[in-house]
Each structure stands twice: as structure tokens, then as C-alpha cells.
Amino acid sequence: MSTEIHNRLRTTIADALNRGISPSDIVGVNMIEELGMTSVDALEVLIHVESEFNIMIDDSDLSQELVTSLDNLADYVNRKMVAA
């Protein structure tokens, strides 16, 4: 999995949450708990991901589940970019 996508995601997530989190501090195994994300925070992260990677996340995928794991999110973004 591309480290570049992971790093861009870390930066995007930190920017979206706007709580002074350093991107490099994000572990990414259980980000809901790690970053104290509410459901609406998760949605806001996802729309920032859409803008950053110029992808459209399907309505059916627009859930807190998608931002739980950095690996899963990076995999999803990668698939969307390949399909575009």
C-alpha cells in the first residue's frame, strides 16, 4: 500500500478535524477512538478526502466504518483513484 496515500490521508484527517493534531501522530488502527471522532466528524473527514483525492465516495460507503482504519481508507481511496 502506498505510503504517500497514507501520509496524505493523515494530513487530510488532521486538517479536517482542526484540533491541532499532528499528522505523524495518527496511528490509524482505530481512528474513531484514537481521535475521538463523532459520526459527523467522520463525515466531514470523508468530504475532505473526496476533495483531496478528487474522488466521489458512494453514498452507501459514507459511514463511520470507512474511517475506522487508515489502511482500509487508503485501500478504498486507491481503488477509487484507479477506477476514475
Place this chain on the structure above:
Amino acid sequence: MAYKASDAIETIVKSGIASALENGPRQSSELARDLSLAEPPLRVLLDFGVRIGLLERMEQRFALTQTAMTMLPLIELELYTRSWHSDNDSLSKVLSDGRPQDPMADASQETRQLYDRALSGFTRGLAIAIRRIRGLPKKAALLDVGGGDGALASELVRLGVARQAAVLDRPYVRSHFERRRIQCERPELFSFVDADLANPDGLGKHFANADLIVLSNVVHLLSPPQRNRLWGALHNGCPPGATCLVYDQFPVSQDVAGGGSISASELMIIDWLRCGVIFDLSVDGQSEEMAACGLRIQDILHSPILPGKMIVSTTG
């Protein structure tokens, strides 16, 4: 039988189940252990939560649906208003003399804070849903019609949907708007227009500088003649190509008597009735009404994160 669904929702919230599920899907055994609940009845309650659309099953785990996640901040307020209406016997009073019963009319400071928190959570979800609509004007000049204290307007500016925002509402709302405005990062981007949608004839001039007009949970408050005058004012007053978004809780259809599940929108109709409002227009009916007044209907959206529907229309 909807009161049983209400009981189930109330129990799921008050027992801490909903809060636990906000952190991710859980098995019933995990919830029972962590919340000190008896698992067999918990399992029945969770299954019922799935049936009424509050929860979803993910193999052996239960999760809040996306709509439930977004609406969670509203549920606490909903529990308060339900209790207030029940104690006040609101439906009987409305039926006997038609007088609206408003639970917020003499609300305490604590209740008003509850209201603000609930609306704030919902507003973020709505702003996100609007941000995801394709083809909106870039960095729009926003007019939020009936936008109250400007919560939605400030979210839309913060998310980059709008570069500036005006909120149009009744004069007594201005002080609430000002309180919020001065807390914004750039208060100079926000302005307030005193107007009453119940008399929409003079509104056209306020639409001339806007290329994105939002009416969120407003049209259900207006009578058919008031709505028609509002659509006419929008059609004639907005620049050509302006986008008009109408979000509300529209009844699903007129033929639900034959069966099927009850939607959140239909339950909202009873809340409105308590407050003296009768609104039974479907989203298709609303679209036809707008089109008949010259607006071009581009899309009807049902975001998975919101209970209502959004009509996307343009002028000119």
C-alpha cells in the same frame, strides 16, 4: 403502535447503547457486558432497533444507521418535546380549539441549550450533505431563507460552499443571529435580512445578489398561497442560473394506508400538528409546485445521512 418504537428508541438512548455504538459496531454480548445489561432482552431490543431503521446488522455486530448517527443529537431534544407534549396533552388541545402548542415558548435556559446543541449537530450533517451536491455555484453568495441564528450559513461558509452568507428571517431572530455571528472567525462575511416569509411579496429584492438559496425545514411552515408567492419571488428575483435548495420532511406518499413502514417524516407530521401546522405535500408534489412557478427541478436527493429529502432547482 409507534409509541413502542418511541419506547425502544428512548431506552436505546438512555441506557447508553446509542453512545456505545457511536464508537463503532458491537456485539450484543459486548454491549451487555460493558453496560451491565441482560443479554437476552437486549438482543430482542437490538433486533427491534434494526426493524425500525435505527440500527443495522453487520454479521454478529450491531451499528447505528448513518441517519441515526446524524440524528442522535436531536433525539435528546425529541425525548424532551415528547414528554412535554404528553404532559401538556397537546394533541387534544389542538384538536379541540386549533391553538398551537409550542414546547419552546416558555422553555428554560437549559432546554434552550439542549435545543441549540441538537440543531447544531443536525446542521453540520445538513451542511455536509449540501457540500456533496454536484454542480453548485463555486464559492457561492448564499442566502439562507428562514435560517434562524445562522448555524447552517456558518457551516456552509466554513466548508467552503459559500464565500459569504445572508440569513433572512423574522426580526426577532436577529439578536440570536448576532450572538452567533460575533463568534465566527470572520463575522464580516455574514449579514441578516429582516423579513417575514408569511408575507413573501416584497422578498424579490433580497434574492438579487444570491446564487445559492437554501430553504431548510421552512416550506412546511408555509401555506400553499405563501409558498406560491415565495417561488414566484425566487423565480423573478434571483439571477438566472441561481441554485435553490429546498430541504424538508416530506411525507413518503399518499398511499401508505396499504402497509409498509412508517418514515421519520411521517412521524414529524404529528409533531407539526401539535404545533398547529398541517403539511402533507409529497416531495414530488412540492417539485411540481415549484416547477409550475418557473423553477427548474434538477434533482431530488435523499442523502443517507439525513431523514428528509432535498429538491435541487435552478432559476432562469
